[in-house]
Amino acid sequence: MTRKSDDTRTRNGAESTNAAGDEEGALAASSAHPSDEMLPFLNNFHDIFTTIGILILSGGLGIGVVQLLSGIGFAAGSLAWQIIAILLLAGTALIYWGISAVLVGRQRRILPGVVLSLAFTGSAALVLGWLYYLGVTELWQVDPEAFDAAFEAGASDASIREQVDAVLAELPLAVRIFPVVAVLAALLPVLVYYRSFRLPFAGGLTGVALVALAAATYLVADPYAFVVHLPLINLLAGLALFLAGLVFDMRDPARTTRLSGTGFWLHFFAAPTLLGAAVNATYTGWRLDESDFADPAAAGGPIGAMASGESGEAVALAAVTLAVIAGFALVSLLINRRALIVSGLITAGISIGVLVSQLGLGAGTVVAVTLLALGGVVVILGAAWNPVRRVLLAPFPRQGPLARLFPPARGLAG
Structure with a gap:
């Protein structure tokens, strides 16, 4: 009798355990859909906890470097002071690398990796750029007064093109190529970081740095033409990042690997660049005239254009911005x-606010209506993401190259 009761209790306990397991599995299955994207910047709360520690540590490192530099006894700006500053910055970069080896390389902490990659890249880039500056001033003996002489040579009543050419003619080559050197100083550390730890965010930064290197090369070759064609350059830069993101997406259509995370960040950086290029092209065209150089709206992006333009002009720009964001959607x-x-939410909110303000409502009402409209659209998209995708993707094949570019919608919910 006792054995039977024990067997009964064991069997019931096993059934309860299986039921609990099935329930937990059902809950887990109901909380994630196959077509949902991975979080490319966060694993769990432990990432946040660790990131807080990294930020506090970074504050301590920064204050410590400043204190050491102020207490060494060398005059600020002297050669000895600069060398010590470079060594301290290099040591800081090595500390960030060592922490990255543990948190990113072994534990795959994503959010701490984002902060550490920025800290390491910033420190290493500053070291490399500073070393180049010392090489220019100490080894090549470029006199800092050459800058003043160059800009004095360009100060005339001639056209802007002639003034730029006059300045360039006076600047030493080592100074002229500094934009390329500065971008390379950032590209090399972030590329090494990405190759070492395969952090998706570092992959996105690498894409941005490569695009910036191409732009900086053009800037060095012909600064005047660079500024004139800046709207077109922004468009090409955004398209390059977007296409690179598509390449990573097509290698991981299920959005389950690090490739997908890299694609996310490439798209994230591409979106504001494309948006700014499209709206600025509406305001200034695909090239700038010399009259546009002094116009803050010409170089201020869509937000600057809407803020600087007349009422009717701002409304037109806001409408174009929303149309572009709708295309992004x-x-x-x-x-x-x-x-x-x-990436376009802030600009979309400003655009809606510009349009709503034309109704003559008070500032508080404009803000409320703007937030309600913007939030409502985002919530609707979030709730109906998969059903809308199924409708849009109906004409496309579910297998083959197009299916890798446009992944089929799966799941019954949003």
């Missing part, structure tokens, strides 16, 4: 990427 749905929409 359509592309985001097709390729199953929410990053394009997220």
Whole structure:
């Protein structure tokens, strides 16, 4: 009797355990859909906890470096002071690398990796740029007064093109190529970081640095033409990042690996660049005239253009901005990427606010209506993401290259 009762209790306990396991599995299955994107910047709360510690440590390192530099007894700016500063910065970069080896390389902490990659890249880039500056001033003996002489040579009543040419003619080559050197100083550390730890955020930064290197090369070759064609350059830069993101997406259509995370960040950085290029092209065209050089709206992005323009002009720009963001939303749905929409939320909110303000409402009402409209659209998209994707993707094949570019919608919910 006792044995039977024990067997009964054991069997019931096993059934309860299986039921609990099935319930937990059902809950887990109901909380994540196959077409949802991975979080490319956060694993769990432990990431946040560790990141807070890294930020506190970084504050201590920064204050410590300043205190050491102020207490060494060398005059600020002297050669000895600069060498010690470079060594301290290099030591800081090595500390960030060592922490990265543990947190990113072994434990795969994503959010701490974002902060550490920025800290390491910033420290290493500053070291490399500073070393180049010392090489220019100490080894090549370029006199800092050469800058004043160059800009004095360009100060005339001639056209802007002639003034720029006059300045360039006076500047030493080692100074002229500094934009390229500065970008390379950032590209090399972030590329090494990405190759070592395969952190998706570092991959996105590498893409940005490569695009910036191409732009800096053009800037060095012809600064005047660079400024004139800046709207077109911004468009090409954004397209390059977007296409690079698509390449990573097509290698991971299920959005489950680090490739997908790198694609996310490439799209995230591409979106504001493309948005600014499209709206600025509406305001200034695909090239700038000399009259545009002094116009803050010409170089201030869509926000600057809307803030600087007349009322009617601001409304037109706001309408164009919303149209572009709507296009981003359509592309985001097709390729199953929410990053394009997220990057344009602030600009979309400002655009809606500009349009709503034309109704003559008070400032508080404008803010409320703007937030309600913007938040409502985002919530609707979030709730109906997969159903809308299924409708949009109906004409596309579910297998083959197009299916890798436009992943089929799966799951019954949003």
